[in-house]
Amino acid sequence: MSNLEVKSVVSKNAKLRMTVILLVVVGLYIYTSWATKSTPMDIIKGWGGFQRILTDLFPPNWSYVPAVWEKLVETIQMALIATTFAAIVSVPIFLLSASNLFPNSWIYQPVRFIMNVLRTIPDILLAIIFVGIFGVGVFPGIMALFIFSLGLLAKLMYETIEAIDMNPLDAIRASGGNTIQVIWYAVIPQVLPQFVSFSLYVFEVNVRASTVLGFVGAGGIGLLLQQQINWFNYPRVMTIIIIIFIAVVVIDLISNKIRERIV
Amino acid sequence: MELVMPPKKKRSLYKTIRNLLIAIALIALYTWTFATIDVRWERVFSEHTVRNFTRVIPQLFSPDWGAFQKVMGLMWQTLQMAYTGTLLAAILAIPFGFFAASNMVKNKVLNNISKGFLNGIRAFPELVLALMFVAAVGPRPFAGVLAIAIGSIGMLGKLYSEVIESIDMHVVEALQANGANKIQVLFYGVIPQIIPEFLSYAIYRFEIDVRASTILGIIGAGGIGTLITISISNRKWDEVGMILLVIIVVVTIIDNVSAIIRKRIV
Amino acid sequence: MIEFNDVSLVYPNGTQGLKNVSLKINPGEFVVIVGLSGAGKSTLIRSMNRLVTPTDGELLIDGEDILKYNQRKLRKLRTEVGMIFQNYNLVKRSSVMKNVISGRLGHTNTFASLFNLFPKEAVSLAYRSLERVNIAEKVYMRADQLSGGQQQRVAIARVLTQQPKIILADEPVASLDPPTSHQVMKYLRKINKEDGITTIVNLHFIDMAMEYADRIIGMRAGEVVFDGPASAVSEKTFEEIYGRKIREDDLVGGQENE
Numbered sequence: 001m002s003n004l005e006v007k008s009v010v011s012k013n014a015k016l017r018m019t020v021i022l023l024v025v026v027g028l029y030i031y032t033s034w035a036t037k038s039t040p041m042d043i044i045k046g047w048g049g050f051q052r053i054l055t056d057l058f059p060p061n062w063s064y065v066p067a068v069w070e071k072l073v074e075t076i077q078m079a080l081i082a083t084t085f086a087a088i089v090s091v092p093i094f095l096l097s098a099s100n101l102f103p104n105s106w107i108y109q110p111v112r113f114i115m116n117v118l119r120t121i122p123d124i125l126l127a128i129i130f131v132g133i134f135g136v137g138v139f140p141g142i143m144a145l146f147i148f149s150l151g152l153l154a155k156l157m158y159e160t161i162e163a164i165d166m167n168p169l170d171a172i173r174a175s176g177g178n179t180i181q182v183i184w185y186a187v188i189p190q191v192l193p194q195f196v197s198f199s200l201y202v203f204e205v206n207v208r209a210s211t212v213l214g215f216v217g218a219g220g221i222g223l224l225l226q227q228q229i230n231w232f233n234y235p236r237v238m239t240i241i242i243i244i245f246i247a248v249v250v251i252d253l254i255s256n257k258i259r260e261r262i263v
Numbered sequence: 264m265e266l267v268m269p270p271k272k273k274r275s276l277y278k279t280i281r282n283l284l285i286a287i288a289l290i291a292l293y294t295w296t297f298a299t300i301d302v303r304w305e306r307v308f309s310e311h312t313v314r315n316f317t318r319v320i321p322q323l324f325s326p327d328w329g330a331f332q333k334v335m336g337l338m339w340q341t342l343q344m345a346y347t348g349t350l351l352a353a354i355l356a357i358p359f360g361f362f363a364a365s366n367m368v369k370n371k372v373l374n375n376i377s378k379g380f381l382n383g384i385r386a387f388p389e390l391v392l393a394l395m396f397v398a399a400v401g402p403r404p405f406a407g408v409l410a411i412a413i414g415s416i417g418m419l420g421k422l423y424s425e426v427i428e429s430i431d432m433h434v435v436e437a438l439q440a441n442g443a444n445k446i447q448v449l450f451y452g453v454i455p456q457i458i459p460e461f462l463s464y465a466i467y468r469f470e471i472d473v474r475a476s477t478i479l480g481i482i483g484a485g486g487i488g489t490l491i492t493i494s495i496s497n498r499k500w501d502e503v504g505m506i507l508l509v510i511i512v513v514v515t516i517i518d519n520v521s522a523i524i525r526k527r528i529v
Numbered sequence: 530m531i532e533f534n535d536v537s538l539v540y541p542n543g544t545q546g547l548k549n550v551s552l553k554i555n556p557g558e559f560v561v562i563v564g565l566s567g568a569g570k571s572t573l574i575r576s577m578n579r580l581v582t583p584t585d586g587e588l589l590i591d592g593e594d595i596l597k598y599n600q601r602k603l604r605k606l607r608t609e610v611g612m613i614f615q616n617y618n619l620v621k622r623s624s625v626m627k628n629v630i631s632g633r634l635g636h637t638n639t640f641a642s643l644f645n646l647f648p649k650e651a652v653s654l655a656y657r658s659l660e661r662v663n664i665a666e667k668v669y670m671r672a673d674q675l676s677g678g679q680q681q682r683v684a685i686a687r688v689l690t691q692q693p694k695i696i697l698a699d700e701p702v703a704s705l706d707p708p709t710s711h712q713v714m715k716y717l718r719k720i721n722k723e724d725g726i727t728t729i730v731n732l733h734f735i736d737m738a739m740e741y742a743d744r745i746i747g748m749r750a751g752e753v754v755f756d757g758p759a760s761a762v763s764e765k766t767f768e769e770i771y772g773r774k775i776r777e778d779d780l781v782g783g784q785e786n787e
Binding site: 165167168170171172173174175176177178180181184185186189190192 | 578605607608610611614616618619620621622623632634635636637639643684687688691
């Protein structure tokens with residue numbers, strides 16, 4: 001005779017745990033949505049505002065397009081320069097961050113730590129600080145993007161390196177190659193496609209980010225956005241937004257096509 | 264002595280021309296970019312900069328602990344915004360994920376519309392969305408929550424659809440063969456396979472949303488960003504240093520906790 | 530000449546890899562090391578180019594104790610000792626030529642090697658090495674487009690390009706089918722006889738060991754338990770080395786495909 005009574009499909013413990021987690025999550029949500037005044041009630045109350053803004057934004061002011069174009073080009077150029085420099089500078093950094101290339105924790109831990117800290121700072125915050133130092137213009141924007149992409153690219157790459165096949169490295173080391181030769185002949189060929197693919201991905205991210213940096217004075221199309229919003233010129237704002245949207249979509253498409261062909 | 268050399272490497276004409284064209288295009292792109300970008304070097308390397316440097320950097324690195332309460336309070340609000348927004352998005356993105364998944368909704372038109380919609384949302388930088396919401400409902404955290412929510416639906420919806428498309432359809436077939444109806448197949452066959460990854464992605468998105476929420480306040484959408492604008496205009500760089508410190512610490516903690524939780528789920 | 534004088538190796542986790550090994554290997558010998566997995570064959574071979582480092586004793590190569598070598602001398606040692614691995618260890622995405630010529634890296638200045646600037650003689654040597662293993666026609670193919678046996682031959686060509694004094698082979702045929710295994714072993718023997726390069730091979734196939742070796746060294750639990758010419762060896766010897774009866778998977782069988 002068995003003493004085991006199976007009353008349900010899921011064990012009591014699991015059920016209890018799931019219920020508790022669910023209650024906590026939902027309870028927390030009720031609290032936070034109340035605290036930030038974003039409950040469904042607020043959404044219903046705000047509906048009028050949504051309608052108003054939509055009518056204000058449409059139709060967009062198409063004659064404004066030529067003026068926007070120049071700033072858009074500047075935005076993309078900022079992203080291009082920042083990504084390029086970040087890609088170059090990231091190479092020694094991610095090599096040093098790879099624990100399978102440099103097993104000494106005194107080397108890879110500090111490098112990773114610094115990169116991680118840099119990645120936690122939102123790029124706009126970096127831009128604001130740099131504007132405070134270097135003044136208004138594209139330079140602070142490029143610097144901010146550069147630092148942010150450095151952290152991002154370094155992380156993506158060292159994770160790739162830690163997953164490579166270590167065997168060819170053994171062979172080259174066994175034939176007398178030094179560390180640089182091992183890296184150039186055995187590591188780089190294995191990770192080069194990924195590197196190019198990630199660089200393109202970072203470029204996409206940077207284009208998105210640089211569209212708004214201008215809002216805090218760091219160059220690019222964001223400056224126009226800020227101006228037009230301050231003057232409540234919503235049709236122009238819509239034009240800018242649409243152009244940003246199209247630019248991002250096009251660049252994403254091109255970048256994805258290239259990345260598909262590489263990897 | 265006559266050296267035996269390997270035969271010359273055959274290079275297809277097509278490849279050579281293609282590589283040449285790519286090289287030319289890249290050189291042209293970079294030359295044009297560096298030539299036309301308008302960097303005001305006189306300002307960058309001016310006395311002004313040096314003065315700012317010596318003023319700003321030391322203050323940044325000696326944060327103003329007096330502002331700690333204020334900063335933490337707003338950081339807490341930032342976290343609330345991110346939590347509300349991400350959770351909303353995590354739920355709302357689910358139907359989109361299903362509609363975009365070709366193995367769940369077998370209508371190609373619906374698939375493409377959903378995919379297009381999700382991709383479309385993802386093209387908007389969060390700050391732009393927040394701008395529009397601030398204009399719609401005023402400068403309150405509510406605008407930030409909405410911006411976060413809408414923005415996250417794009418990424419989560421896409422990730423969700425990828426998860427759904429990669430489930431083991433044999434499980435579904437087996438259940439159908441046993442006579443289960445559509446709802447039962449959903450609950451017993453599909454959902455158990457997708458829950459861990461859905462949760463993992465939602466938590467990952469939360470990390471990103473916390474970062475995003477920290478700066479939405481710059482345009483008035485609530486959170487610690489509001490303090491950033493104030494401190495900067497008052498040139499109180501030590502306060503900015505405090506804000507920076509809090510952001511770095513909180514985001515790092517959340518990233519690490521999130522990574523631990525996600526490892527245990529999947 | 531290679532001389533092990535009471536060499537021992539204890540791994541950081543406490544396991545004993547080698548125990549009081551004393552051996553003399555003369556130039557030009559073709560030695561096969563046999564033993565079960567974990568017997569210390571790999572450890573013994575990898576000590577000779579210091580991919581692993583013994584913790585006790587003296588390891589003399591041409592009269593010098595390599596255990597005392599600094600980085601620079603170690604690098605020079607490794608240019609003189611070539612190694613072939615069970616997994617071929619080629620860079621899959623690179624061409625055969627690039628893989629083979631990387632055997633010269635120890636002799637090439639770092640800067641030049643970054644730009645693929647190897648001296649003409651090196652390139653010629655690489656090509657002739659490929660010819661010696663009959664795979665020269667694949668010179669520009671990507672390494673991962675070749676079969677296992679072909680990749681191992683490219684690995685042999687890479688080692689030849691080093692112009693080593695000693696060739697170490699760590700389970701070179703374990704991943705190959707019988708006909709290809711015989712082919713690879715035949716190439717190793719041919720090179721040993723034609724160039725007089727001391728060759729030391731790890732095998733766990735006893736019939737192969739008996740067929741190709743001049744001298745067989747048997748290992749068990751890190752110790753040398755047998756050391757003698759191949760002619761003095763029978764299946765019974767192996768049973769003593771292994772400490773158990775011979776099984777079917779200890780034999781490779783088969784013939785080389787012509």
